[in-house]
Amino acid sequence: MGIFLTDAESQDTDAVTDSAHEPSLAMSGVAYAYPDGHQALFGVDLLIKQGERVALLGPNGAGKTTLVLHLNGILTPGAGVVHVGGLEVAKPNLTEIRRRVGIVFQDPDDQLFMPTVREDVAFGPANLGLRGSELAKRVESALDAVGMAEFADRAPHHLSFGQRRRVAVATVLSMEPEILVLDEPSSNLDPASRRELAEILTGLPITLLMVTHDLPYAAQLCSRSVILDEGTIVADRPTRDLLTDADTLARHRLELPFGFDPLAAKAAMQ
Amino acid sequence: MGGAGHGHAVYRERLTPLHVVPSHVKLVAVVSFVFVVVATPGTWYPAFAGYLVILCVVGAIARLTIGFVVPRLVVEIPFVIFALLLPFVAKGSQIEFLGMSVSEAGLLAGVALLMKATLSVIASIVFASTTSPREMCRGLERLRLPQIMVQILTFMLRYVDVVGGELRRMRIARESRAFTARHLGHLKVLGHSAGALFIRSYERGERVHLAMLSRGYTGTLPVMEQERVATSMWLRALAVPAAALAVLLGSWAFS
Known part of the structure; x- marks a missing residue:
């Protein structure tokens, strides 16, 4: 995992400079309406510190995906600003912003569009201008980080769904992002793949924003959760507190799966 | 896709002297070979026999069997139908053939078309069976x-x-x-x-x-490293159309 070693080193040496203290993500007053007039976000404020793991919860249609597309400048807010590691998300910075924000989309078949795993993982860093051995090293360490190194020369459609999702994570890790954003990472995974992915994600020394309505997965991976509903952040609390607050959950169409006890789960994890 | 599941319909993953030749080199060789075949006058039958021998040798090097190649000739069927029709629709002097009255020029043209199409399709099958689809795309990119x-x-x-x-x-x-x-x-x-x-x-x-x-896409896919193609690879591949050309020139000299 040399890829992350360099990250950690740079954090140590830069600790005295300002940039190391910048939050990984800072959104303030972000509002957005689609061209058809439908307003999806009504002034979102969200601060995520370096190394934090945060779950973004919310019912379908709450604006979660819209919010995610603001993080790397695919959508431009009608009002408000987004900063990633201190850098404003704006046209002149887009290449650097897209390096800093690694978005893993929900369907790995959308994410993996190159003929082989190796080429796909190389796509991002190659767009950043990396070539040759440097590029190869990035690909190798990113695939190592998700335990898929031996599949580098396979075609994506020859992999299982869980493997494809892990490769999808590698395709953004190879860009050495500041923040990893996962859209419904647990969807369609069988229990073993789900556990394997959780193990990989908890092992990454990286800021993480996980969009999900899989509450047990949020409890397992993220100590902090925010609820987005009707385009605003309506709750921002430690995950354990939030998941034991049945009223708040019910108000925003979130439910724990039958038989799941967040306190027992927390105890089991410790 | 066929029912082959994960397999490829034509490509066979093996390691033969043909598989290791870079795809764009092979493509140039195949197209050149086809040009020579098409440029041959339709009645120079010994030349066509010579081309078939060349393809058989190349096919043997690629370890292809007749049972593999023949079923894949079905892509040629539209040409076959056209070739079969030619003797009946073409004008000119009529001759007796298998008890039917057919156009002589049409018959000759039909036979020539059939020979040329078959040789070209066999050459393409040899190419396709030794080049993965991914490599073909890369080859086209390099061309x-x-x-x-x-x-x-x-x-x-x-x-x-x-x-x-x-x-x-x-x-x-x-x-x-x-x-x-x-x-x-x-x-x-x-x-x-x-x-x-x-x-x-x-x-x-x-x-x-x-x-x-x-992931930073700006309109072009990043071009991956290009290895220098050894001259020996070019020589190896171009030996095929060169042999065909020799056959063509030889038949010309004798005619």
Whole structure:
């Protein structure tokens, strides 16, 4: 995992400079309406510190995906600003912003569009201008980080769904992002793949924003959760507190799966 | 895709002296060979026999069997039909052939077409069976095919199985509700399926584009390292059209 070693080193040496203290993500007053007039976000404020793991919860249609597309400048807010590691998300910075924000989309078949795993993982860093051995090293360490190194020369459609999702994570890790954003990472995974992915994600020394309505997965991976509903952040609390607050959950169409006890789960994890 | 599942219809993964030749070199060799074949006057039968011998030798090096090559000649069928029609539709002096009165010029043209098409298709099969689809795209890229076309081909290669999978799931879902196409009226249902598949593929295209933008895509796929092609590879591949050319010149000298 040399890829992350360099990250950690740079954090140590830069600790005295300002940039190391910048939050990984800072959104303030972000509002957005689609061209058809439908307003999806009504002034979102969200601060995520370096190394934090945060779950973004919310019912379908709450604006979660819209919010995610603001993080790397695919959508431009009608009002408000987004900063990633201190850098404003704006046209002149887009290449650097897209390096800093690694978005893993929900369907790995959308994410993996190159003929082989190796080429796909190389796509991002190659767009950043990396070539040759440097590029190869990035690909190798990113695939190592998700335990898929031996599949580098396979075609994506020859992999299982869980493997494809892990490769999808590698395709953004190879860009050495500041923040990893996962859209419904647990969807369609069988229990073993789900556990394997959780193990990989908890092992990454990286800021993480996980969009999900899989509450047990949020409890397992993220100590902090925010609820987005009707385009605003309506709750921002430690995950354990939030998941034991049945009223708040019910108000925003979130439910724990039958038989799941967040306190027992927390105890089991410790 | 065929029913071969993960396998390729034509490509065979092996390690022969032909597999290791870079794809663009092979492509140039195949096209040159076909040019020589097509340029040969239709009645120079010994030359065509010579070309067939060359292909047999190349096929043997690629470890292809007759049982592998012959069934894959079916792509030639439209040409065969046309070649069979020629003797009956062409004008000119009529001769007796198998008890039928046919045009002499048409018969000769039909035979020539059949020979040329068959030799060309065999050459293509040898190429396709020793070159993976991915390598073919790379080969076209190295031959300076416009980037946009290389990208379209590359995406087609990646998504043909995904779209095929969707098509299969839609068919299963249809049939699970007791639908089988029995008469023309059912075409409407199939039309809806085709429409739905188009919309889905279009939407997937948009999502893929989004994923590409998110990883810094600016309009061109990054070009990967290009290895220098050894002269020996060029010599190895171009030996095939060179041999064909020698056969052609030889027949010319004797005629």
